């Protein structure tokens with residue numbers, strides 16, 4: 001008597017797919033979703049997927065097995081398996097190309113992008129996938145009347161029986177697509193295997209394509225990359241839940257007003273991200289000329305952001321003074337709830353400003369400083385409310401980069417920390433709370449890495465060799481290309497002395513007018529000042545040879561292994577010190593910082609996760625070897641905490657913090 005079956009989700013969501021935690025569970029072994037999807041598709045009774053909220057991964061694959069799909073206008077659909085190191089292994093790589101064509105399917109499956117419905121006015125209301133409707137109206141009656149005209153055979157509704165739509169130039173299209181996929185993957189395996197699975201759909205009958213999909217899925221399921229990406233997925237969510245022992249909280253509501261002080265590069269990005277998050281913001285500058293320059297730049301950024309968004313300009317509403325206001329009048333400070341200061345990295349200037357803020361702002365207002373290294377306690381000491389002062393380290397470009405490093409000082413209150421965490425959340429950033437020290441967590445780990453990169457040049461390597469090794473590892477950009485991009489005159493940590501080995505190379509390059517991309521020359525040469533295409537520079541190579549001769553440094557060949565280990569292991573080593581000092585609450589925090597702020601390849605899980613996969617004993621042995629060869633480089637001397645963990649038998653990462661004798665945070 002059943003006429004039709006409808007599959008829907010609960011609580012406004014169709015399905016987020018498989019339980020990612022369950023992939024490694026022994027209980028899951030042998031359970032496959034593909035045959036169930038096939039079974040649904042073979043049903044003699046029509047099956048309708050009623051999609052609301054999200055339909056992701058295995059959830060969407062179930063929908064693809066149904067004979068009809070209807071979706072709420074606000075539904076979001078995607079096959080994000082690639083982002084957790086997998087491919088859609090429930091026949092999705094074979095059904096989706098049959099439904100939406102190869103180019104669209106490849107794009108969805110190899111990037112994992114989640115699509116919102118875009119309904120072109122000209123599309124017929126009953127088009128596959130794109131039927132806007134109000135879900136509570138979906139009932140048996142609706143299914144019967146809309147989808148099931150009497151006598152309609154189900155055969156044509158079964159995607160597995162459809163051919164993959166042909167392209168006139170399929171072969172050429174696929175080879176171009178593969179080049180693009182590989183270029184964007186930066187060494188991550190899943191996008192390429194996703195590609196191979198979709199390619200199989202274009203070459204083989206459905207059943208053979210499914211077998212190929214399974215083979216490729218099994219390769220990924222057991223890969224270290226999938227484990228790293230799944231670790232990163234949960235680590236990102238866990239660090240954002242970090243709370244102070246008191247569990248304080250604070251809400252940023254629509255009525256809260258924020259002020260951003262300083263409209264340089266960072267201030268412009270910060271204002272843009274506040275407007276994007278629809279938080280009312282006042283942008284304050286010290287003088288009219290800077291204000292006008294800043295306003296122009298912010299408006300340009302916002303116009304660009306709005307163009308990227310559907311109905312962007314109307315939604316952002318940035319011409320509305322209630323949403324965004326520019327001023328040089330410090331009196332506006334009296335009414336704001338939270339200030340983000342983003343002036344130059346200069347302690348005297350910051351202290352002067354914080355003294356002023358403390359005098360003018362209302363007693364409850366929170367004072368945030370955007371700094372990448374300066375001492376939060378010292379800045380707070382210029383105010384009469386150090387408990388409301390906190391560091392908010394944005395990453396450039398601030399309206400794009402996902403990380404917000406949140407730094408508490410001696411006196412910062414739990415409510416202030418909770419407020420900064422809430423700020424990160426409304427800005428759709430990943431907020432990670434760390435303690436106060438020079439460079440905080442992220443930059444402090446970067447110092448030894450950058451230092452090693454320069455020392456390697458002194459000893460015989462070249463910028464392009466070092467960059468290549470780091471980029472092959474999966475970073476988007478190596479240390480020298482990065483230095484040229486940022487400018488050699490911008491805070492290069494390798495120049496600290498403290499009686500230890502020090503390389504003057506970056507300074508010498510600056511003395512030669514080589515500031516990086518902006519001057520068309522740095523560690524590389526560029527086509528022009530401001531150019532972006534880095535080319536190895538013979539001038540630099542002969543400069544390095546002369547430098548080695550002058551300082552009687554014997555040039556030697558440095559292999560890829562040494563380059564990688566000295567750069568990365570010194571960074572990881574610093575991470576262990578940071579954990580031991582209670583600057584970060586756990587290794588996951590450092591990993592999330594590195595993935596979201598420093599371009600660490602996500603498929604390697606972050607530096608501390610990577611260390612756990614390499615093996616702590618190996619890292620220790622290598623650091624011992626390199627520090628014996630370079631006793632004047634403190635960054636290579638193994639951290640006491642690393643030694644302790646090795647002595648304890650190399651425990652798993654989630655147990656590391658239990659081996660610390662002191663509390664793991666300073667609150």
Ligand SMILES: CCCCCCCC/C=C\C=C\CC(=O)SCCNC(=O)CCNC(=O)[C@H](O)C(C)(C)COP(=O)(O)OP(=O)(O)OC[C@H]1O[C@@H](n2cnc3c(N)ncnc32)[C@H](O)[C@@H]1OP(=O)(O)O
Nearest residue numbers: 015016017018019020021033056057058059062080090237
């Ligand atoms: C009818 C379907 C049957 C499926 C049967 C499966 C049998 C196995 C066979 C097939 C295998 C299929 C492959 C897959 O499906 S792989 C999974 C693909 N899905 C995803 O990758 C989705 C990942 N999740 C997200 O993108 C987001 O979490 C989202 C669902 C969009 C929700 O975002 P948001 O609202 O911002 O909330 P959070 O991200 O903070 O998530 C809230 C909590 O939910 C946890 N979560 C989310 N998704 C999963 C998941 N797929 N598995 C396990 N846990 C998940 C997340 O960790 C948060 O948890 P907590 O609050 O504890 O931090």
